[in-house]
Amino acid sequence: MSDSAAAVVATRYARGTAVAACLVAGGWHVGNDLTALLTNWHAYRPGGNVVGTVVWAAYALVGVVAALRMAGRDVPAWSTAAGLGLLLIGTPAVTAMSPPDLAFSFGNWSWGTVGWFAQLLLWRRPLGHLLALLAVNGILMILTLAATAGVQQLDVARWGMILYGTAALQMVLAFGARRLEFEATRAAAAAAERDRIAAHEAAGQLVHHSRQSRYQTSARTASELLAAVAAGSADPADPAVRRRAAIEAARLRRLLAEHDDVPQPLLHELRASADIAERRGVAIDLDAVGTVPPLPAQIRRALVDGPLHVIAAARTAARISVAAGHGRVSVGVVADADADPGVLTRAGQAVTVDCHREGDMTCLRSTWHAASTSR
Numbered sequence: 001m002s003d004s005a006a007a008v009v010a011t012r013y014a015r016g017t018a019v020a021a022c023l024v025a026g027g028w029h030v031g032n033d034l035t036a037l038l039t040n041w042h043a044y045r046p047g048g049n050v051v052g053t054v055v056w057a058a059y060a061l062v063g064v065v066a067a068l069r070m071a072g073r074d075v076p077a078w079s080t081a082a083g084l085g086l087l088l089i090g091t092p093a094v095t096a097m098s099p100p101d102l103a104f105s106f107g108n109w110s111w112g113t114v115g116w117f118a119q120l121l122l123w124r125r126p127l128g129h130l131l132a133l134l135a136v137n138g139i140l141m142i143l144t145l146a147a148t149a150g151v152q153q154l155d156v157a158r159w160g161m162i163l164y165g166t167a168a169l170q171m172v173l174a175f176g177a178r179r180l181e182f183e184a185t186r187a188a189a190a191a192a193e194r195d196r197i198a199a200h201e202a203a204g205q206l207v208h209h210s211r212q213s214r215y216q217t218s219a220r221t222a223s224e225l226l227a228a229v230a231a232g233s234a235d236p237a238d239p240a241v242r243r244r245a246a247i248e249a250a251r252l253r254r255l256l257a258e259h260d261d262v263p264q265p266l267l268h269e270l271r272a273s274a275d276i277a278e279r280r281g282v283a284i285d286l287d288a289v290g291t292v293p294p295l296p297a298q299i300r301r302a303l304v305d306g307p308l309h310v311i312a313a314a315r316t317a318a319r320i321s322v323a324a325g326h327g328r329v330s331v332g333v334v335a336d337a338d339a340d341p342g343v344l345t346r347a348g349q350a351v352t353v354d355c356h357r358e359g360d361m362t363c364l365r366s367t368w369h370a371a372s373t374s375r
Contacts, residue, residue, distance in 0.1 A: 040107035059086070119174045273307070285318070292322065302366070311337075
């Protein structure tokens with residue numbers, strides 16, 4: 001699983017918990033609050049049914065605004081504070097309109113509903129904010145009841161029991177939604193990490209098999225050359241045999257050098273090839289301009305392969321130049337060497353090679369462009 005896929009999974013769980021919270025709040029408001037308002041329509045104090053209707057509609061509006069914000073819609077920042085204010089106003093309004101016998105019953109529905117809509121408004125806020133609002137809501141309810149109907153010791157007990165029961169349910173839902181989202185995000189991240197590790201292992205195996213194949217190919221061609229020399233069918237004094245031996249030696253040296261842990265692998269591989277020629281008495285001059293960016297081994301191999309043949313075929317002198325900058329890296333070689341341009345210009349699709357002769361000099365330049373790799 002990639003990082004983007006893990007993010008998609010986490011987003012789906014976050015959306016699912018948000019939808020569940022909205023459904024619970026909406027279902028409660030219609031199934032419980034509206035039923036309570038209608039069944040106690042004539043039991044409220046004068047004007048109480050009108051006040052209850054206004055409060056019910058205001059709570060519904062708060063829920064719609066909160067749901068839009070949770071869905072990512074552009075909602076004014078002040079809507080959260082305004083919504084919380086409406087919720088807290090509704091509790092004393094409905095409580096004041098409820099007679100004493102309805103204070104702790106189905107008819108006084110508003111103060112138990114505040115938490116369902118408050119958690120929507122405070123969906124991404126710490127749970128402490130929701131807990132503080134529930135406490136304020138409960139205090140407003142008991143103060144309003146004390147001011148309108150008086151409070152007995154039994155009323156305080158009933159208030160505490162109901163407050164605890166409704167707040168516990170609302171806090172459990174809010175905590176469970178956050179916990180589910182957290183666990184989903186962590187599980188998705190763990191799955192993405194496992195996939196990354198598996199991909200790295202697979203890539204490592206592929207690189208290892210490719211490296212072994214190149215080693216075997218180079219070893220086979222070198223063995224064939226040595227066997228020919230040993231059998232007498234190849235003369236070590238023959239320039240063609242010597243050039244072939246130099247190429248095989250340079251190739252082996254490059255295969256070893258391309259996996260060394262060095263700051264500039266490309267220059268390191270070129271120096272490894274140049275060392276072989278210097279041991280034959282060839283004067284090597286290596287210049288580098290710019291900073292070579294990190295390149296995959298196959299790109300470096302394509303850049304070095306042509307120059308390696310020219311360096312191996314050099315008779316007395318070779319000049320190597322490396323230039324990097326503006327999304328390109330080029331390796332150029334000028335040497336007094338006999339080389340076949342048709343062979344030297346074979347490169348990978350990300351590297352272009354130009355080769356031409358000027359008298360007894362061979363000029364070759366291999367170039368890598370960042371844009372060609374991205375395509």
